[in-house]
Amino acid sequence: MPKIAADGLDLPGEGRLAHAAPDHPPVPPARVGVILANLGTPDATDYWSMRRYLNEFLSDQRVIDYPRWKWQPILQLMVLSKRPFSSGAAYRGIWNTERNESPLLTITREQTAAVAERLAAAHGGRVVVDFAMRYGNPSTRSVVERMAAAGCERIVFFPLYPQYAAATTATACDAAFRALMGLRWQPSLRTVPAYHAEPLYIEALARSVERAYAGLERRPDALVTSYHGLPERYLAEGDPYHCHCRKTSRLLRERLGFGEDEVVVAFQSRFGPEEWLKPYTVEEVARLAQAGRRHIAVMAPAFSADCVETLEEINEEIREAFLHAGGESFTYIPCLNAEPAHVDALVAVLERELAGWI
Structure with a gap:
């Protein structure tokens, strides 16, 4: 006789409701889904x-x-x-020609595999892990529908943006909620909040800095933490992104034991005619060079995976602006990507959000 779960489903995977009629449509075993959500890619x-x-x-x-x-x-x-x-x-200029895809897609897939392996070791087959993109493919709708069809009655939706912004976190969650609107049997959905101050995330950032600095002949004069920009009025309208960015950099500086003038906060990727959050990274690195700080390192704590904004904009355009202004050495510190310390942080956040569901 099959074991009956508290939710009334036969385990493990009979595909039928307990005591259902023989002609009842098959029902997959109840699972919990985890969706890692990133911005997207062409x-x-x-x-x-x-x-x-x-x-x-x-x-x-x-x-x-x-x-x-x-x-x-x-x-x-x-x-x-x-x-x-x-x-x-x-x-x-950055395309993964071997897999014919963007680095963001490659790295997000690697992150998903690493998180899935860790959660499977802890919870077995009860947890299904996948990833979705807000723009492009795989679309959020397709992944939510696939998880529902696989028996995920509960889904933890994890936007991979440490610092909350309406233009990133909120729109990712919007897409998840819209996907539920098309389902007759909607899974319950939890969204993961910003994790800009998560201790293991700060630790992963700090380790990446220490690893990069250890490989340099000369210690940089400044560490520039470059965040994606937003129009200034978004801050006035209540978006907490600017405050989250500042807090992440402060916590990172404190963990590293750096002086206040050793860590610089700046914002990149302007679009349109409005004033955006300042200082602008491309201008700030030039100012540093002209002020005699000719050896810098740059990292992008708001990006969970390297992408066109880091591999092309920071490591090419911003680097060029710094060197053109008289800078001598420019070190780009890669995003956390699928580094074990980053996976530790993501899993810690997920375990907290899965509480009560597993």
């Missing part, structure tokens, strides 16, 4: 692939909150007529 670097991706991204009103009647003509007729070419060139 499917390829050609014009039309880039245009589809950028159109989805820049049409999101969490990202660009102008009225649609005003923004869409600008986007469709001006921005998307040119930007896919420049963005495609940037992606081609």
Whole structure:
């Protein structure tokens, strides 16, 4: 006789409800799903692939909150007529040609495999781990639907953004909630909050700095923590992102034992005519060089995986601005990616959010 779980499902995996009629449709065993969610990636670097991706991204009103009647003509007729070419060139410079995909996709897959291995060791087959992208593929909707079909009656949705912003965390969660709207039997959904002050996340950042510094002949004059920018008015409207970034850098500095002037906070990736959070990284690194701080290291704590904003923008454009202003040595410290210490942090957060469900 099969063992009956508290939720009424036969275990392990009979595929039938306890005491159900013989002709009852098969029902998969109850599981808990975990979805790691990241920003997204184009499917390829050609014009039309880039245009589809950028159109989805820049049409999101969490990202660009102008009225649609005003923004869409600008986007469709001006921005998307040119930007896919420049963005495609940037992606081609970092593209994983072996797998024909962006580094973000490669790294997110590696992170997912590492987290899945750890959770399987702790909880067996009761936990299903997958990843989704807010823009591009695999879409959040497709992953939520796949998990529901696999018997995930509960899902922990984990946006891989340590610092909360409406333009990143909130829109990722929006996509998950919209996916539930299309399901007749909706799983329960938990969203993971920002983890900008998570001790193991700070520890992973600190170890990455220590590892990078240990390999240098000369200690950098400054560590620049470069975060993705946001319009300044978002802060005035209540977005906590700026405060989260500042706190992450302060905690990192304290963990490293660095002086206050050794860690610099800056913001990159401006878009449009508005004033964005300052200082701008590209200008700040030039200022540092001109002030005589000609040896710097740069890291991007807001990015859980290396992507075009780090591999191309920081390691090429921002590096060039620093050297052109008189800088002598520029060290880019990679994102945490699938490093074991990063996986430790992600699993610690997930175990906390899974409490009561496993």
